[in-house]
Amino acid sequence: xxxxxxxxxTGDARLDVFLAxxxxxxxxxxxxxxxxxxxxxxxxxxKKYGEKVKDGDKIVxxxxxxxxxxxxxxxxxxxxxxxxxxxxxADSVGMTKIYIIAETPDYIVVNKPTGLxxxxxxxxxxxxxxxxxxxxxxxxxxxxxxxxxxxxVHRLDKEASGxxxxxxxxxxxxxxxxxxxxxxxNKEYLVLVHGKVEREEGVIDFxxxxxxxxxxxxxxxxxxxxxxxxxxxxxxxxxxxxLGVRGKEAKTEFWVEKHFVNFTLLRVKIHTGRTHQxxxxxxxxxxxxxxxxxxxxxxxxxxxxEKCGRLFLHSAKLGFTDLxxxxxxxxxxxxxxxxxxxxxxx
Numbered sequence: 604x605x606x607x608x609x610x611x612x613t614g615d616a617r618l619d620v621f622l623a624x625x626x627x628x629x630x631x632x633x634x635x636x637x638x639x640x641x642x643x644x645x646x647x648x649x650k651k652y653g654e655k656v657k658d659g660d661k662i663v664x665x666x667x668x669x670x671x672x673x674x675x676x677x678x679x680x681x682x683x684x685x686x687x688x689x690x691x692x693a694d695s696v697g698m699t700k701i702y703i704i705a706e707t708p709d710y711i712v713v714n715k716p717t718g719l720x721x722x723x724x725x726x727x728x729x730x731x732x733x734x735x736x737x738x739x740x741x742x743x744x745x746x747x748x749x750x751x752x753x754x755x756v757h758r759l760d761k762e763a764s765g766x767x768x769x770x771x772x773x774x775x776x777x778x779x780x781x782x783x784x785x786x787x788x789n790k791e792y793l794v795l796v797h798g799k800v801e802r803e804e805g806v807i808d809f810x811x812x813x814x815x816x817x818x819x820x821x822x823x824x825x826x827x828x829x830x831x832x833x834x835x836x837x838x839x840x841x842x843x844x845x846l847g848v849r850g851k852e853a854k855t856e857f858w859v860e861k862h863f864v865n866f867t868l869l870r871v872k873i874h875t876g877r878t879h880q881x882x883x884x885x886x887x888x889x890x891x892x893x894x895x896x897x898x899x900x901x902x903x904x905x906x907x908x909e910k911c912g913r914l915f916l917h918s919a920k921l922g923f924t925d926l927x928x929x930x931x932x933x934x935x936x937x938x939x940x941x942x943x944x945x946x947x948x949x
Contacts, residue, residue, distance in 0.1 A: 607664040611656050618644070619652045620803055620858070622662065629860045631870060641665040701735065704766065704933055709775040709926055711740065712768050712933050717913045721758040721767070722751055736769055743769070746776050756780055757876060762896065765792070765918025766935050775926060782923055783876065789922035792871045793860070793937055794881060795915035795945070796890040797903065800867040804858045807884040810850030811877040819897050820879045822887035853877045855884040863948040866893065881916060892916055911944050
């Protein structure tokens, strides 16, 4: 493959959106090329995925320097200083495999499988990620603020899969906690939703609170807070009378990765960490997540949800700084069952 030169003739646009359209590939593939320093704008490397390209800009796509083949399908761990990756180690809880992506004296990065709780609920379930962690890394028992969640700084829904970081020391726990509080942690998800999302990118910022009518969360439209109605609102936001609390700030940002006939694959970044945030916001936006057993339209035919067989929500990228101030970034491609499901839709 030779280097490809593209002259922008479509006006101002985001770099990743522009190239995804020009090259007929997904936005995540473009972002990977940017990470590999294979993209130049007027002779300079872009500083970010969403860098603006202007009319007349010259974009060069540098040919791949290595044959990656099936290696792209493996779990990848990388840092800003060292892009080399070791193959992940596998362990298991019952019949469920857990992949250890990174293991240091201060933290562990794991790939949580779908169907596994992050930590036990009030029902005190025996199988959970935290229970497995305590058996494998006994020092974690003393880390954190809660015996039920040793070392756990954040969580993933039971039905979701993907990357999580767990602290092995109290110092790292506090360090990660601070990053989550000041929202400097980078968390990105791959999410398949029902319907065609019209906007190529957007932000959903409805506050989220717990519903009085069911054991689930609900989004509060902005009109009910004395502000103009958010134009992105869907028909499934809840009225204030259905909420037991006022609701907490919640912000979800998304970009379209790929359109299918009746579905849209999104890359989602959350700026807050509310319970079921992505699922609640996408439901409120009238695009519920495929395979969601809790947030779905009652009149919606669930044939494809059943074919998927699980929640299509995967934590694909996780970035944070370690105790030395080094920026760490980890990536996880879609599990095979989700990738196979997408191929059925193509």
